[in-house]
Amino acid sequence: DARVTQTPRHKVTEMGQEVTMRCQPILGHNTVFWYRQTMMQGLELLAYFRNRAPLDDSGMPKDRFSAEMPDATLATLKIQPSEPRDSAVYFCASGLVLKSGGGANSPLHFGNGTRLTVT
Amino acid sequence: SQELEQSPQSLIVQEGKNLTINCTSSKTLYGLYWYKQKYGEGLIFLMMLQKGGEEKSHEKITAKLDEKKQQSSLHITASQPSHAGIYLCGADKGGGSQGNLIFGKGTKLSVKP
Numbered sequence: 001d002a003r004v005t006q007t008p009r010h011k012v013t014e015m016g017q018e019v020t021m022r023c024q025p026i027l028g029h030n031t032v033f034w035y036r037q038t039m040m041q042g043l044e045l046l047a048y049f050r051n052r053a054p055l056d057d058s059g060m061p062k063d064r065f066s067a068e069m070p071d072a073t074l075a076t077l078k079i080q081p082s083e084p085r086d087s088a089v090y091f092c093a094s095g096l097v098l099k100s101g102g103g104a105n106s107p108l109h110f111g112n113g114t115r116l117t118v119t
Numbered sequence: 120s121q122e123l124e125q126s127p128q129s130l131i132v133q134e135g136k137n138l139t140i141n142c143t144s145s146k147t148l149y150g151l152y153w154y155k156q157k158y159g160e161g162l163i164f165l166m167m168l169q170k171g172g173e174e175k176s177h178e179k180i181t182a183k184l185d186e187k188k189q190q191s192s193l194h195i196t197a198s199q200p201s202h203a204g205i206y207l208c209g210a211d212k213g214g215g216s217q218g219n220l221i222f223g224k225g226t227k228l229s230v231k232p
Contacts, residue, residue, distance in 0.1 A: 004161070031218050042224040043207070056219070091161060097218035107152055108209075108220060110161035 002026045006092050006111035014119055018080040021114045023092030024073055032075045033108065034060075034067055035091040043091070049075065050097065082118045089113040121146045123208055125223035132198050133231050140193045140226045142208035148188045150211040152220060157204045165193075165206075195228075203230045 005024040013019055025032045033048040047057035047067040057067060064083070069075045079086055093108040122145045132138050142151070150169050154162040166175045168184035168191060175182050179196045195202055205227050209220035 033219060043222040045212075045219055045221070048219055050218075093162075095218055107164040107167055108162075108218070109164065110154075112159075112161045115159075 002109075004092055004094050004109050004111035006090075006114050008114055009112065010115045010117075012117045012119065013082055015083055016081040017118075018078065019082050019086075019116060019118075021077045021090050021092075021116075023075040023077075023094075023111060025075060025092070025094030026109055027073075029094035029096050029109070031095050031097045032069060033093040033095070034075070034077050035093065037089045037091060037113070046077070046090075079116075082116075084118045087116055087118050089115050121210065121212060121221060123210055123221060123223035125206075125208060125226050127226060128224070129227040129229075131229045131231065134199060135197055138195050138198055138228070140206050140228070142191045142193070142223055144189050144210055146189070148184065148191070148210050151182075151184055151188075151191045152209040153182050153191070153193055154207045154209060154222075155204050156207060156225070162207060198228075198230045200230045200232055203228055 004026055007022045031050050034046040035043050036046055037043045044059055046059045048055055049069045052069040064079055066078045091110050091113045093110045095108040096106050124143045126141045152167050153165040155165055156162045166182045171186045171188045173184045181194045184191045205225040207222050207225045209222045212219050212221050
């Protein structure tokens, strides 16, 4: 069963430290998404890539967050410096987006997330 | 911007009872997705609806999209403890052109044995 793999599953760090989260999308999927989930806000889209190119990162605080996709098998989300308000579960999802406009695409497949706690 | 509102926010039912969760969109839905999430895990895809009036079923779960494509419901028949979790509806943002989804805040379902 193909699945999205995220590491680490849990991360506890002190304020000001750098945090890097990694994601291995499902082979063959052309689009990778980073979401953040909190009790207050629910699931929020941070950034996403199509064929490794960044399409939209307007959901990310630009001064401290960065997302990259160095190759087709790895996506990274980095926070530097981390702050307590960044504490959340970060999900990576991948999907195959074929349609250029209108209609629905195939469903996204989610990893199990990285639970980040910044003290 | 499009928003998805789910109701109820939480639900406690006795095992064997039926239940319905609703998802209402502020704009026309081009694709509506239902996911289930267990604590500490990712979202598991349940069903996707695209056409007005469409209805899909899987085991004891049925999802419908209304004719106007602005509301969807998820119905569970004869609930079991295994149905417990958080149910989220998601919608294609921007008419489905990019594949990114916005989500409702979820409905937490507890099933008492």
